[in-house]
Amino acid sequence: MAKTAQRASRVVVIGTGAVGATTAYTLFLRERVSELVLIDANHEKALGEALDMNHGLPFTGGVKLWAGDYSDCQGADIIVIAAGSNQRPGETRIDLLKRNAAIFDDIIKNITKYNQDGIILVATNPVDILSYVSLKKSGFPVNRVIGSGTLLDSARFRYLIGQNQKINPRSIHAHIVGEHGDSELPLWSLANVAGVNLEISDSDKEDIFNRTKNAAYEIINAKGSTSYAIALALDRIIVSILQDEGSVLNVSTLLNNYNGVSDVYLGVPCIVDRSGVREVLDIELNEKELAQFQASASKLKEQIAGLEL
Secondary structure (H helix, E strand, O other): OOOOOOOOOEEEEEOOOHHHHHHHHHHHHOOOOOEEEEEOOOHHHHHHHHHHHHOOHHHOOOOEEEEOOHHHHOOOOEEEEOOOOOOOOOOOOHHHHHHHHHHHHHHHHHHHHHOOOOEEEEOOOOHHHHHHHHHHHHOOOHHHEEEOOOHHHHHHHHHHHHHHHOOOHHHOEOOEEEOOOOOOEEOHHHOEEOOEEOOOOHHHHHHHHHHHHOHHHHHHHHHOOOOHHHHHHHHHHHHHHHOOOOEEEEEEEEOOOEOOEOOOEEEEEEEEEOOEEEEEOOOOOOHHHHHHHHHHHHHHHHHHHOOOO
């Protein structure tokens, strides 16, 4: 039995590129689950990652890990989708859409062939649109198709605010909402430490947000891909589900008349527990934030309209 799991549990990670492999290693190292399955179109890659991690078992706990196929999705609690084309230097997340939507059509068909009761957790970009695609293709209820959303963006935001204020980022309460991408927005109106509003100059606010929004591009240009922080974000979501925490996390979910937005996945604060997204929390946006949030939704809906769903 894994240390932090409440019962025997299985997580499947589809796609063993930078994000998938690092997520699997994070779950393996932290002993989050009883069983961890790696699936990749390149089965040799999955085999290699599994073998490499299994050689570390004498130094860790008892997670059973193997390279499998889609039949191993049967009985899985959570299926993480990290497969797809990588974001290339200079390429936006939206540029990835057409290529990855086609890949997802095949992935979802294979998942649902063996699993109707688990939770699909999407990490592949553009994550909000591909989460919407996963919902439509899978036929799963809304609460059980989740995107990683703006959880990582919010972590980057909190880190940079913490650097500015010389405060541990874990003590910063601040949110990025909307698209996980260029149209995301910071909720400065709600940012605080212990309920106290932050005193940050407008120029510093602009710098902090721009560095938050462009962080992925900076990392991709420097090392080719992001992997560590997104793996930790996915680990956080998985733990909240498996341990039925009811934690508030900025994940991507389908919105229904949320600040005037419907029928699109966006990152907003949600209560996440064993059922998936248990509840979407209403947040009060000021006039500027509301306009930006609705613009973010409109941008994604235009992209979705071009897909055959």
